Amino acid sequence: MYIYDEIDQALVDERVAQFRDQTQRFLTGQLSEDNFRPLRLQNGLYIQKHAPMLRVAIPYGLLASRQLRKLSAIASKYDRGYGHFSTRQNIQFNWPALERVPDILAELATVQMHAIQTSGNCIRNITTDQFAGVAPDEVTNPLVWAELMRQWSTFHPEFAFLPRKFKIAISGSLQDRAAVLVHDIGLLAVTGETGETGFRVIVGGGLGRTPMVGHVINEFVAWPHLLTYLEAILRVYNRHGRRDNKYKARIKILVKDRTPAVFAQEVQAEWEHLRDGTSTVTAEELERIRGRFTRPAYRTLPGTDAYIDTMRAGQPAFARWLERNVHAHRVPGYSCVTLSLKKTGVPPGDVTAEQMQGIADLADEYSFGELRVTHEQNLVFADVETRRLHSLWQAVRELGLATPNIGLLTNIISCPGGDFCSLANAVSIPVADAITRRFDDLDYLYDIGEIDVNISGCINACGHHHVGHIGILGVDKAGEEWYQITVGGRQGNDAKIGRIIGRSVARNEVAEVVSRLIDVYLERRDEAHERFIDVVDRLGLEPFKERVYAHLD
């Protein structure tokens, strides 16, 4: 965890006071709805269908057990006893009362949390790899950079009223697990020719109404220049991004209109004025930030564990969990563990207040009191002793968080959808539920193998449907809910936008459509390890289209 110093704490406290005053003025009629809206959004507060929705920042997905306990207490005291983890590593409460939001923020501030810039047309929470700092393949620990950028972007006076929202993701590994190609700015750590750390800068990716994979505008920005280079990008965007049409206001449209090459030149020209200036990052500052992160006190352990191997051999259910939910760690004798928030019958990403308490206790007992939130809406214990995996598995099972489905079909990414969100055209969670129920058989799920199914209730694409191997998008047709199906999207280093396979289908047909897509895959795959997405690449969409629409018509 990054531990606040006095200044970090003072800024968060002052923000609470500022927002309390703004809310008070709104409630007493001194601040109009129109003028209050941008202010409350920059504190994560939406006015939703049933009640306000409060989005609390979990910077770069890192959470301490005491913070999770506070979130649990807030869920019980101010909400209906649960929270929803979003695809941008934040948590959302769906039922707080507007007038109590300042109190919630005050409570959050006591555990070094806030809702600053979790919405609005500003720089949002900076996201990263859930295995940051422990992944074996890392060039640099992205947490330190993400915190550096968190501070730089917090209350940035020039970039508080951008044309549209602005999302930055950073990957410290060559293997991208932070979806850097589909962010307004994606940063991929690379090692330069002289061994120096730097970042490949990708701009103009994003999902939503106009999905696009971002463009590399600079292959290598050496680390000291990170902030000045970001500042140059943001300034070009702030000055020239479209403000006349909110659907064309994201930076991706500016990059497309200018062409990536011309945009890159404009950034370069702006950067020439800023480079080597006062915002140039210093080694001292990096060290200072690194020093404020707690470090797990790892023990010296053997790399293999005979006890776990025995348990794996004897217990197929445990073996499955190890295969799907346990991941490599850079320190011998340690593992990373994913707690699945994708159990059949539970909305993806939802956690109850009781589960939060239980998870916090387990984090203390097994993982140095910390956990991470993933952009796939699961939780991760990043530092678990491998020899203790079996006892952790049993404890996690009791909490209902041991579904061994990470990377499999039922690990569905989904937005809250029309049940909660006023933007949505259609529901998401009942669709996810119908699919999950249909694929509830674990043997079948394992036979199907790795596949991403993503669901968004509207074109804003909070469920990242464009980059699902199978994407499902809720659309409104004359007041009825319909679902558009895309196939072939993917995240990661070869990110691609999925293609629409044909006309939209009714809500009660979606699970059947997914079944048919899977049937085609199972029939046509060459061998068990050829994944769904590989078969789509090899065969194209035709056989899938044919099967889906043959009988539905």
Added chain:
Amino acid sequence: MPTLIDRNGPRQDHWSCFQDAQAGAAPPAPGAQLILSLAQWKLHAQALLAAGARLGICLEPAEGPEEIAGLLDRVELLAVRFPAFTDGRGYSSARLLRQRYGWTGELRAVGDVLRDQMFYLARCGFDTFDLADGESVQAALAAFGDFTETYQAAADRGPLFRRRAQPTAPVASR
């Protein structure tokens, strides 16, 4: 009526906006202080300066500081208009005027200028504020103190990390 303030309180406003109708009328009194749009400047600045008027320019959000970089020695005031407080282009204009083009004179925020943006406006280099109708002077003045510290560099100061490293040394601002 909008109210003009600076960090210390209300200010007497000696400037008025030049009206197109004034162009054909009698020349201004010597020493008259007039704020012109960029379009008006191009048409009338020469005559007005010749008549002894003191001039300022008000930029629209889409008008970049580049366009007036060559005029700075002939104006005594610059203003940037915010048609809506959510149009953030003026923040970049201000920083560029202060930090790239070296403007040290009065830099005025006009238009939808509200207390909730005072802190950011001041950080970007504005030093006078034409408050929108109905805004409380007292509340706007208090808003300059919304935050006691700042992380990143702007027109007012360098980044926090440089101040931490060298608490007393002045920071060259770019």
